[in-house]
Amino acid sequence: MMNLAQQLREQAKKLLEEKKVDLVIGFGQGTELARNTPVFIDSPEGVSALTWGPFCANNLAKYLVDYKNDPGSTAVVVKGCDARSVNRLLDDNQILREKVVVIGLPCPGQLEWQKVSAEIKPGSTLKEVVDNGDSYTVKTDSGDYTFNKKDYLLHRCLVCENPNPVISDITIGKEIPVKNYEERFAEVQDLEKLAADEKNEYWNKQFARCLRCYACRNVCSVCTCKVCAFDQMQPMWVSKRTNLSENTAFHITRAFHVAGRCVDCGECDRVCPMDIPLRKLNVKIHKDLGELFNSPTPGTEPGLISPLGGFSPGDPEEFM
Amino acid sequence: MFKRLLEYVGFEPGRFKARWLSGSEGAKFTTTVKEMTEKIKSLGPNKKMRDDII
Numbered sequence: 001m002m003n004l005a006q007q008l009r010e011q012a013k014k015l016l017e018e019k020k021v022d023l024v025i026g027f028g029q030g031t032e033l034a035r036n037t038p039v040f041i042d043s044p045e046g047v048s049a050l051t052w053g054p055f056c057a058n059n060l061a062k063y064l065v066d067y068k069n070d071p072g073s074t075a076v077v078v079k080g081c082d083a084r085s086v087n088r089l090l091d092d093n094q095i096l097r098e099k100v101v102v103i104g105l106p107c108p109g110q111l112e113w114q115k116v117s118a119e120i121k122p123g124s125t126l127k128e129v130v131d132n133g134d135s136y137t138v139k140t141d142s143g144d145y146t147f148n149k150k151d152y153l154l155h156r157c158l159v160c161e162n163p164n165p166v167i168s169d170i171t172i173g174k175e176i177p178v179k180n181y182e183e184r185f186a187e188v189q190d191l192e193k194l195a196a197d198e199k200n201e202y203w204n205k206q207f208a209r210c211l212r213c214y215a216c217r218n219v220c221s222v223c224t225c226k227v228c229a230f231d232q233m234q235p236m237w238v239s240k241r242t243n244l245s246e247n248t249a250f251h252i253t254r255a256f257h258v259a260g261r262c263v264d265c266g267e268c269d270r271v272c273p274m275d276i277p278l279r280k281l282n283v284k285i286h287k288d289l290g291e292l293f294n295s296p297t298p299g300t301e302p303g304l305i306s307p308l309g310g311f312s313p314g315d316p317e318e319f320m
Numbered sequence: 321m322f323k324r325l326l327e328y329v330g331f332e333p334g335r336f337k338a339r340w341l342s343g344s345e346g347a348k349f350t351t352t353v354k355e356m357t358e359k360i361k362s363l364g365p366n367k368k369m370r371d372d373i374i
Contacts, residue, residue, distance in 0.1 A: 188328075191328070192328065196327070196330055196331065196332045196333070197330070198330075199327075199328065199329060199330035200329070200330025200331070200368050200369070201330070202330070203329045203330050203369075204330070204368075204369065207369070244369055244370070245369055245370050248329070248369040251329075252325060252326070252329060255325065256321075256322055256325060259321060259325075281325070281328075281329075284324075284325065284328050285321065285325065288321055288324050288325075289321070292321070308321065317340075318323075319338045319339050319340050320339075320340055
């Protein structure tokens with residue numbers, strides 16, 4: 001893994017030195033061992049800040065939108081799931097292909113930092129991470145820790161579809177075979193089986209906790225509207241009151257707004273400070289899109305027409 | 321899609337309905353409205369996800 005980080009730094013350095021890009025967006029070591037932070041590097045000397053490992057959960061593709069009006073090109077480090085975001089941003093004409101250099105890293109899965117941090121002695125320094133296939137060994141100055149992937153990976157990684165970036169200009173590392181530890185729609189199917197009142201009770205508990213911080217919206221790589229309906233005051237589509245009724249309206253609207261474009265990067269779910277399982281809403285939509293329109297996860301291929309943005313004579317017509 | 325999502329978050333099946341009706345389909349329109357009215361009456365007022373009951 002450290003070797004890959006070294007290769008990544010060399011590639012980034014080369015891009016900056018040759019002036020192919022003005023900025024490299026990548027992962028850097030955060031304040032805690034198990035938390036990495038996005039880093040923005042604009043000089044070849046800065047590349048030493050780049051890192052790579054099982055703590056690089058962030059989807060950096062969204063940052064490309066912030067730099068789309070800059071004169072120069074931007075390079076971004078992506079995992080398989082983030083690469084779907086890049087495809088989606090290109091299809092939405094949010095970014096220009098010639099102004100983006102995609103550095104793809106095949107990803108063996110990202111660990112949930114909370115779970116990992118709970119085990120590692122606070123204040124430890126990371127030495128090395130070894131991927132053993134079904135587990136990671138995290139070597140630190142306070143000893144070695146082993147984390148089984150089945151128990152410590154983010155849920156989205158347990159059901160990963162694209163460990164290898166679906167779009168990439170520079171690929172670092174070998175291709176990784178797809179390995180799922182769980183059935184992709186199992187969680188959704190369990191919830192679907194409940195009676196209406198039970199589902200209602202479940203979601204009431206979730207939505208009632210929402211703070212309306214809009215982190216889920218801000219982190220979302222397909223939420224790129226210049227004026228968001230949830231910010232608008234005139235007309236005020238959804239009231240800003242934080243209560244169950246308005247929160248429900250917000251979450252259903254948010255989920256449906258990204259339907260057919262959501263790439264299932266799972267960032268909304270990860271960033272939620274109240275741990276609302278937002279992915280369960282998005283994955284439900286993915287499941288229905290697959291069943292009704294036979295559509296793959298958006299962003300899997302470039303130029304994929306959104307199932308809700310196109311028409312085909314074979315579409316189901318339940319409303320007729 | 322939206323109907324499925326609403327049912328997934330706990331609304332009763334039948335609470336939401338979408339129908340495509342042409343301007344020339346008067347009879348179909350009346351039957352649809354009648355059916356919908358009966359369905360909603362049998363379900364009663366919506367008490368889900370409203371802040372005034374919790």
